[in-house]
């Protein structure tokens with residue numbers, strides 16, 4: 001295997017406060033190949049956004065990336081770079097788009113200015129050249145009459161349009177990696193599909209690797225080739241997308257899949273995982289999912305499971321995956337009908 | 339935008355009419371009377387006094403005087419000073435530019451300094467420099483302006499003799515200076531009174547600006563700016579500060595009444611020959627037309643200032659612009 005584009009090793013991002021230490025990301029490792037799309041899924045509060053922000057070192061105090069973490073990218077550990085070096089990576093080699101297109105743009109600058117700024121800070125482009133580039137980018141992401149639209153302010157655009165602007169902004173420097181943190185969550189369904197389509201098109205055209213963060217397994221099924229499932233600040237399962245859907249190795253993944261709405265499915269039978277994600281200041285001992293797991297047995301409390309390989313590229317953090325996997329049918333309390 | 343301006347101007351006129359009426363009633367209700375100096379003069383016979391009163395219409399019932407005055411005002415006539423025998427318009431035309439010079443120096447100096455200090459404080463919130471600056475701004479904002487004026491006067495003019503004690507120009511030398519020398523002369527006289535007012539403003543603005551910037555820094559768009567590779571300085575100064583200036587511009591509109599009031603004391607203490615001093619002198623001489631004139635012009639300044647503040651806000655915040 002050739003070197004991956006990005007390799008995250010033992011990433012730990014903690015928030016330190018008088019109330020305790022929130023271990024939002026706790027020993028996360030994964031990698032992304034060149035031009036690959038990797039999906040990161042998990043419920044709210046699992047540490048997906050904190051992971052994404054950590055990659056670009058955008059975590060603000062009281063958050064801190066702890067010693068022992070490594071983020072290898074293009075031959076360097078991003079965590080060892082000085083302020084100027086990491087600035088040159090941001091928006092240039094690794095770009096990011098955020099969940100909230102409503103608030104992610106600066107209200108007092110035109111969208112053209114905000115896109116042009118990327119070319120100005122990284123390419124030293126002249127004002128005029130950068131503006132032309134911004135107009136080109138708007139056309140690329142499918143905004144009609146881009147030249148006029150470039151002089152719009154964010155509040156003059158719809159949510160879907162703003163998300164396109166954010167994507168345009170991210171693509172200016174043709175980054176090797178695009179981190180998309182729930183890029184469609186705030187949008188309505190038809191717009192969601194358009195944005196996902198746009199991302200797929202971008203990836204084909206430019207060979208951009210994409211880290212797609214979402215809590216929607218359906219989105220992952222459509223776009224990603226590999227999936228990382230996060231729970232409680234950890235990776236609980238990792239697999240190629242087909243393997244994951246065919247043979248989920250972690251009860252949490254199964255729960256997420258059962259909670260997925262599917263076409264033709266009776267709404268009555270849609271299930272959710274019982275309970276909720278515990279606060280990151282107080283992860284349970286042993287397996288962090290055991291409180292909510294229908295398969296939990298005493299060992300789950302006594303001993304934290306490691307991420308164990310199941311097959312090629314497939315691993316799960318579950319004691320059931322370690323032993324020869326017993327052929328269990330889901331017990332009655334594993335999933336609750338809603 | 340045009341309709342908005344028109345509405346604001348109409349409001350302004352209504353405010354000025356109210357101010358004129360209230361001031362008119364108040365000065366006539368206050369004890370004392372005009373021509374005090376002349377009336378004490380023994381050579382002035384009661385008949386002459388009555389004649390003087392009659393000439394200026396002061397023997398008429400108050401209601402008649404009021405209607406007459408408002409009639410003149412409607413025609414843009416501010417009447418003639420009782421004490422100086424000059425049109426009030428002439429007196430104001432002399433005093434207003436001097437006051438505007440002092441006020442704009444104080445306003446721009448104060449805002450520039452305040453925004454700078456506030457922004458630097460917010461960028462290093464919690465540091466010892468932030469805490470020291472915080473103490474100083476609280477103290478300055480709480481000080482009465484005349485106290486600060488007197489302290490600066492005593493220290494820098496009387497004791498150190500760095501700056502002149504009073505006036506706007508050197509009374510003996512000014513006429514003989516070159517144009518540049520005259521400018522320097524005025525600036526030298528301007529320094530202390532402008533600094534007094536600017537410091538108090540800067541303190542208020544700095545406290546406001548610090549908080550406004552701290553409120554903006556956690557916003558999503560600030561994170562977006564960092565994520566696209568803007569330097570930390572660009573993030574704070576270009577992206578965050580530009581948004582954090584919006585509340586400060588509102589402060590600008592609200593600051594004008596305080597500035598007009600403050601310039602009254604400061605002009606008096608530094609003998610700056612502006613509107614404030616004209617007003618104080620007119621008040622003690624019961625020079626009704628001048629009191630009314632200075633009050634009206636001060637109010638007009640406040641009205642115009644708040645319209646300017648609204649226009650500035652619209653210029654700074656595209657969301658406020660329409661059509």
Ligand SMILES: Nc1ncnc2c1ncn2[C@@H]1O[C@H](COP(=O)(O)OP(=O)(O)OP(=O)(O)O)[C@@H](O)[C@H]1O
Nearest residue numbers: 015022024043044045046047048049050051215280
């Ligand atoms: N600034 C912060 N201070 C303290 N705790 C934080 C901070 N930011 C995030 N956290 C905590 O880290 C945990 C993970 O948050 P994160 O935003 O990564 O969740 P997520 O998986 O992205 O969820 P969502 O789907 O809601 O976006 C949360 O429990 C959150 O409370």
Ligand SMILES: [Mg+2]
Nearest residue numbers: 048049050181
């Ligand atoms: Mg998130």
